[in-house]
Amino acid sequence: MANILREAAYWAGTDGVSFLCSYWEPDAGPWQEMGGEPGQQRVAFHAGDIRTHVYRIEQVRVSANATANRKPDYWVIRETIPRAEAIARYGDRVIKDRRDPGYDSGRLSQDRGLERTGYLLPSLDELHRDQDTVDKITVFCERSEYLASGLSMVIVGDALVYLGVLLYGVVPILRFADGASDPAFYPQPIMEGWIDHQMRVNAVLSKWV
Numbered sequence: 001m002a003n004i005l006r007e008a009a010y011w012a013g014t015d016g017v018s019f020l021c022s023y024w025e026p027d028a029g030p031w032q033e034m035g036g037e038p039g040q041q042r043v044a045f046h047a048g049d050i051r052t053h054v055y056r057i058e059q060v061r062v063s064a065n066a067t068a069n070r071k072p073d074y075w076v077i078r079e080t081i082p083r084a085e086a087i088a089r090y091g092d093r094v095i096k097d098r099r100d101p102g103y104d105s106g107r108l109s110q111d112r113g114l115e116r117t118g119y120l121l122p123s124l125d126e127l128h129r130d131q132d133t134v135d136k137i138t139v140f141c142e143r144s145e146y147l148a149s150g151l152s153m154v155i156v157g158d159a160l161v162y163l164g165v166l167l168y169g170v171v172p173i174l175r176f177a178d179g180a181s182d183p184a185f186y187p188q189p190i191m192e193g194w195i196d197h198q199m200r201v202n203a204v205l206s207k208w209v
Contacts, residue, residue: 007054012178015057016189020174021077024167025051055079057186060173066185068177075140075173080125083132086156094134094157140171 004020011018029049035042055077062072086094134157141151143166150166166172180187 001052004052004054008176009178011054011056012176012189013191014189016180016182016187017057017175017177017185019055019057019060020176021053021055022050022172022174023053025049055173062185068175068183068185068187071142071171072185073142073144075138075171077138077140077173079136079138080128080133081136081156082128083134083157086134086136090156090159090161093159094161096158140166140173142171143169 008018008020026048027046028051029047031044032047033042033044059078061076061078063074066072083095135155137155139151139153139155141147143150150169150171152162152164152166153160154162175185177187178190180190182188
């Protein structure tokens, strides 16, 4: 969890806010065994466990009522995943209606990498380059008069892969801000206030050199 919080803090520092989303991972957790009857082989498997994923600001959209102190009525998460991964997890139904075999939904980030000391460092989305990708859209709706148990919905490519109530009765997303006093749901990052000072320091250092 320390690594998860470190990643969330990084994106909150650069963008003002990031998001933590908890989910159930069936292939994690402690090992359990079944069987044990005479002549039967015992089968070991993972019991499952809760895991947390970090989302960046450009991956999350919310209802217009949201502020730093008022939770949204609904959340929409958009991820771009390789088509091979989508088929492996959800089956070929996610692309069965695609007529263009070269379909690419595009990367969430258009960042081509950061150049340092003459070398171009790969961006986070570098591994998606030159791969066929599809969109994974996850929608969470809070409980209301019309949705007594809330709503969870997952769409991958062309397929609706899950539709049901909120599994735990609440939306499993936490807003992780950088501590700014800005009351907006998407606040201005504190780091933006450092830019003028940094430019002055850079100018002084340049003149000194």
